[in-house]
Amino acid sequence: NFARPRWEAVTPGQLSNPQVSPTGKRAIFEYRGEIFTVPKENGTWRNLTNSSGVADRSPIWSPKGDKIAWFSDMGGEYQLVVSNQEGSDQKRFALPDATFYFQPDWSPDGNYISYSDTDYNIWALNLTTGISEKVATDNYAHPNRTMNPVWSPDSKWIAYPKQLKSHFKAIFAYNIATKETVQLTDGMADAISPVWDENGKYLYFLASTNYGLQSGWLDMSSYDTDLTRSLYAIVLSKNETAPNHPKTDEEEIEKAGASDNGKKKGKKDGKEKDETPKPVVVKLDAEGIFKRIVALKLEDRNYVSLTKGPKNTIFVAQMVPNEEGLKVHKYDIEKMKAEEYATEISEMVVSSDRKKILLNQKGAWMLSASEDKMDASKDNLAIAIKIRIDPTEEYEQIFKEGWRFMRDFLYVDNAHGAPWDTIYEWYSPWIKHVRHRTDLNYVVDILSGEISIGHSFVYGGDLPKVDEVPIGLLGADLTIENGFYRIDKIYNGENWNPDLYAPLAQPGINVSEGDYIVAINGKELRSGTNPYQLLEHTADREIKIRVSKTPSTEGGKEMLIKPVQSEQGLRTYDWMESNRRKVDELSGGKLAYVYVPNTAGGGFTSFNRYYFSQQDKKGVIIDERNNGGGSAADYMIDVMSRELF
Numbered sequence: 001n002f003a004r005p006r007w008e009a010v011t012p013g014q015l016s017n018p019q020v021s022p023t024g025k026r027a028i029f030e031y032r033g034e035i036f037t038v039p040k041e042n043g044t045w046r047n048l049t050n051s052s053g054v055a056d057r058s059p060i061w062s063p064k065g066d067k068i069a070w071f072s073d074m075g076g077e078y079q080l081v082v083s084n085q086e087g088s089d090q091k092r093f094a095l096p097d098a099t100f101y102f103q104p105d106w107s108p109d110g111n112y113i114s115y116s117d118t119d120y121n122i123w124a125l126n127l128t129t130g131i132s133e134k135v136a137t138d139n140y141a142h143p144n145r146t147m148n149p150v151w152s153p154d155s156k157w158i159a160y161p162k163q164l165k166s167h168f169k170a171i172f173a174y175n176i177a178t179k180e181t182v183q184l185t186d187g188m189a190d191a192i193s194p195v196w197d198e199n200g201k202y203l204y205f206l207a208s209t210n211y212g213l214q215s216g217w218l219d220m221s222s223y224d225t226d227l228t229r230s231l232y233a234i235v236l237s238k239n240e241t242a243p244n245h246p247k248t249d250e251e252e253i254e255k256a257g258a259s260d261n262g263k264k265k266g267k268k269d270g271k272e273k274d275e276t277p278k279p280v281v282v283k284l285d286a287e288g289i290f291k292r293i294v295a296l297k298l299e300d301r302n303y304v305s306l307t308k309g310p311k312n313t314i315f316v317a318q319m320v321p322n323e324e325g326l327k328v329h330k331y332d333i334e335k336m337k338a339e340e341y342a343t344e345i346s347e348m349v350v351s352s353d354r355k356k357i358l359l360n361q362k363g364a365w366m367l368s369a370s371e372d373k374m375d376a377s378k379d380n381l382a383i384a385i386k387i388r389i390d391p392t393e394e395y396e397q398i399f400k401e402g403w404r405f406m407r408d409f410l411y412v413d414n415a416h417g418a419p420w421d422t423i424y425e426w427y428s429p430w431i432k433h434v435r436h437r438t439d440l441n442y443v444v445d446i447l448s449g450e451i452s453i454g455h456s457f458v459y460g461g462d463l464p465k466v467d468e469v470p471i472g473l474l475g476a477d478l479t480i481e482n483g484f485y486r487i488d489k490i491y492n493g494e495n496w497n498p499d500l501y502a503p504l505a506q507p508g509i510n511v512s513e514g515d516y517i518v519a520i521n522g523k524e525l526r527s528g529t530n531p532y533q534l535l536e537h538t539a540d541r542e543i544k545i546r547v548s549k550t551p552s553t554e555g556g557k558e559m560l561i562k563p564v565q566s567e568q569g570l571r572t573y574d575w576m577e578s579n580r581r582k583v584d585e586l587s588g589g590k591l592a593y594v595y596v597p598n599t600a601g602g603g604f605t606s607f608n609r610y611y612f613s614q615q616d617k618k619g620v621i622i623d624e625r626n627n628g629g630g631s632a633a634d635y636m637i638d639v640m641s642r643e644l645f
Contacts, residue, residue, distance in 0.1 A: 002462065003391045003435040005052075010036075010385035013363035017058050018349055020367065021085075022065040024356025027367055027381060033397065035059045035070050035087070036385055040367050045385045048087025053393030055401060056081070060104045060113070063352040069113055071101050073397070077404075080104075080113065080125060093130050096123070099408045103148040107155040108352070112176065114149035114158055118408045122149050122160055124176060135174045136181065139163045142217060152196050153280040159184075159194040159203060167215035171205050171234070173284060182286045184234050185293065190215070192229075193306040195314055198354060200282035202243055203234040204296075204314055206303050220635035223604050228300040231316065231331065235292040237283040242294045243333050297336040298329075310354050310370045315341065317348065325362070342366075342374045391462070395434045399427075402444040402458070406451055418450045437461035455629070472538030472563025474517075475502045475570050480527045482551035484516045491570035494577050500569045503561045510557070511547050518553050519546035539565035572597075580610070583621055592617040600630030607636050 015029035015036070026037045033055040035048040048068065049056045057078070059070040069082045077098035083090040095101065099118040106113050114124045120138035125131070138147045140163050149158045156176060161169040164187045171184040171191045184203065185191045190211035195204045206229040208214075213225045235242050298316070304326065307315040312333040317326040325344035331337070347360040350370060357370040358381075365381040368374045403424050406415065427447045434440045445458040477489040490513055493500035504511045519525055520534040521543050535543075543563065548556030564570075576595045583593035592614035596603045611620065620640070 002437065002464075003395075005388065005390045007386055007388050010383065010387050011363075012360075012365050012381075012383045015365070015383070015385075018347055018358055018360070018365070019060050020349055020351045020356055020358045021061045022063055022352040024351045024353075024358075024367060024369075025065075026061075026085075027358050027365065028059045028061055028068065030057055030059055030070075031385075032387060032389070033057070033394075034387060035068070037068075037085070038365075038381060038383060038385070040381065045383075046086065047385075047387065048083065050388070052388070052390035053397050055397055058102060058104055058115075060106055061085075061352075062106050062110055063108045064110050067110075069104060069106065071104075071115075073401075076400070080115075082127065093125060093127075093132075095125070096132050096134075097121075100404070102145060105149050105151055105158075107151045107176075108153055109155040111155065112151070114151065116145065116147060116149065120145070120147055122147060122158070122174075124149075124158065124174075136160060136162055136172065139165060140167065144217075146192050150194055150196065152282045153198060153200045154282045157282055157284065159196065161192045161194065161205075168211060171203070173203075175284075182284060182289070184289055186290045191232075193304075195306045195308050196282075197233075197243075198280075198308070198311055200280045201236060201240050203236060204306055205232055205234070206230070206306060206316075207232055216632075216634075218632050220599055220604055220631040220633055221638065223601070223631075223635065227302055229303045230300045231296045231298040231303070231306075233294050233296055233333075234289065235294065236285070236289075238285040238288060238292070239283075242292075244294060244296060244336055296331075296333070298331065298338055305348075307348050307357075308350050308354055309357075313370070315348065315350070315357070315370075317345065328359070391437075392434075395431050395440050398440060398461075399431045399444060399447070400424075403447060406448055406456075410451065410453075416451050416453065418452075423447065423450050437463055469536050470539035470565050471532050472535040472541070472543065473565065473567045474504055474535075474561070474563055475567055476504055478517070478531065481516075483527050484518055484551040485525060485527070485531055486551075487511065487513055487515050487517065487547075489513060491567065491574050493570055494573045497569070497573055500573065501562070501564055502570060503563050506561075509559055509561060511559070515547045515549060516551050516556075517545055518548050518551075518556055519558075520544075524553055535563060538563050576610075579623065590618040592620040593623065594620055595623045596627065596636070598628035598630045599633045599636075600628065602628075603630060603633075604635070611636075611639065 010031055015031050017030040019028045024040060026039050028037045035056045036045055037048065038045045054072060054074045057071045059068060061068055066084065067082055068085055069080060071078045072081045078101055079095055080093040081090055102116045104113050104115045111127055112124050113127065114122060116122050120141060122135040123132045124135050135158055142163065146161050146169060149160050151158055158174045158176065160172055162172050163169050166187060168187050168190045169192055170187045171194050173182045173184055189207040189209045191205050191207040193206050208227055208229045210228060213222045214227055216222050233243050302319045303316050304319050305317045309315050309330065314331050316329040316331050316338065318329060320327050325346050327340065328342045328345050328348060329338040330341040342359055342361060344362050345359050350357045355370055357368050359366045359374065365383065366374055366376060366379040367381045368379040407420055427443055430443050434443065441458050441461060448456050448458060475491045476487050478485045479488050490504045491502055492505035493502040517525055523534055525531055525534060540562065542560055544558055544560055546556045546558045580593040583591050594607060594610040596607055
């Protein structure tokens with residue numbers, strides 16, 4: 001049954017890679033390798049691709065609204081497809097260096113599409129000639145792909161952040177006509193997220209002057225630093241004033257001889273005044289451009305991205321500690337003032353005309369007027385999409401995709417010496433016999449195992465939904481004795497762990513090791529009954545247990561407790577503390593003991609807690625058995641290698 005074709009409903013939270021049509025009439029999304037458009041008000045959703053065996057990715061709408069483009073692997077490798085807005089009349093463009101591609105951006109004049117690739121290159125595809133030219137290449141690989149191209153309003157320049165040799169990012173601009181590259185920021189602050197002013201006078205961006213430790217993203221020393229960014233503008237022309245240039249209100253004085261001489265207002269020389277807006281021309285003067293960077297009035301916070309807005313407006317996304325999603329501010333350039341626009345936002349894009357904004361708020365999509373405050377009651381985008389899935393076709397594509405992932409994302413080009421093309425031929429015939437996602441995962445796992453490398457995982461997919469029964473656990477070891485269950489050990493959470501809850505060790509619950517549990521929720525518990533049968537569906541719920549000092553149902557005390565769903569934390573901390581006490585005992589109090597479960601967040605927290613609280617000791621034992629991996633442990637090494645003075 002799992003391999004049979006079927007129809008499924010698509011939920012808003014499953015949609016990804018959102019974009020919006022030029023005037024906000026429709027939104028476009030990717031899901032499960034298909035491209036869908038959804039109307040704001042009238043009409044119905046469309047599946048533009050209808051191809052279970054093909055992965056179609058990263059859709060984008062042309063600025064004129066007549067075309068849509070996306071990446072498709074229909075031919076075996078990803079190409080760029082351009083179609084009309086119904087998905088027909090398709091034209092395919094072969095792309096250089098077959099790999100994976102990201103972040104397409106369509107030039108306002110409709111002639112180019114820029115994009116980035118696996119190897120941190122930016123390309124510009126000429127839609128007339130079909131030729132892609134390489135715009136830039138980043139200096140280093142980085143898990144956060146910030147080197148994303150953004151076209152200027154006159155379609156002459158591509159702006160992008162790029163890592164310097166220092167690992168700090170600077171903003172660059174590439175001229176598509178002259179092939180000139182200009183560095184716009186000096187690299188003394190880490191700069192990201194360039195956004196062009198609608199008139200082409202300014203380029204806005206975010207920058208951090210306290211990014212230092214974050215530049216070593218793989219190092220543990222980058223943890224626990226308060227990264228903040230501020231808002232800046234680059235004055236592109238040497239003849240232009242800054243957006244925060246001083247202003248003063250004065251009465252205009254009419255010049256002599258400047259009366260209208262009977263002419264009607266709004267006319268010039270007896271003719272109607274031409275109201276046609278002049279085309280935007282970006283004038284970028286490279287000389288002295290570092291000196292034309294100005295800070296705009298906005299308190300520095302952990303801002304993560306900018307998005308273009310309506311005239312004299314940009315949207316600023318902020319990451320706030322202990323809050324879900326991002327807080328979005330609407331920043332008025334003229335007033336130099338920000339107001340809160342939306343909260344709990346995970347994605348945000350703006351239409352080409354800057355008048356509509358598409359946001360994902362708590363899994364729902366909102367298509368709003370960018371001039372107005374978002375209103376969930378009227379801006380919610382109704383998602384009623386259905387998708388036809390043919391799993392056997394998907395299996396073929398997923399297998400090929402997995403093979404390509406290893407080919408293109410491995411840190412070296414030689415596949416560790418494995419004959420990668422030949423290995424594909426070895427395993428691809430197996431896919432015809434796959435009838436379940438676990439079968440597919442098994443084959444892909446064997447395939448990737450030919451590389452012989454750690455941190456290679458295969459998981460997920462359409463698996464049977466199994467109803468889980470949350471068993472309540474007591475945080476105790478039980479043994480059968482005298483026909484009843486005796487409490488041999490109670491785990492107490494070691495007090496200083498707020499994320500742990502010990503059901504039998506709470507103040508006021510007078511249970512001791514050696515006591516017997518003789519009943520749970522009024523049901524007698526003897527050795528012939530599995531206690532966990534009586535604890536089904538009791539995790540994190542209050543229950544009553546009867547505890548006795550003797551193996552008997554007579555007497556005893558009834559008390560209210562709350563079982564937990566997992567005892568892993570309780571048992572782990574008990575093991576750690578028993579080791580620490582043992583080391584303290586055997587060393588006569590001279591040695592500290594620190595358990596490091598990994599070199600990620602858990603290891604960082606554990607090291608800081610246990611190392612510094614025992615720094616009065618003569619030495620330390622670092623226990624990293626079953627280390628789960630993570631970052632380079634430079635922070636711990638640095639701390640432990642410091643000499644005493």
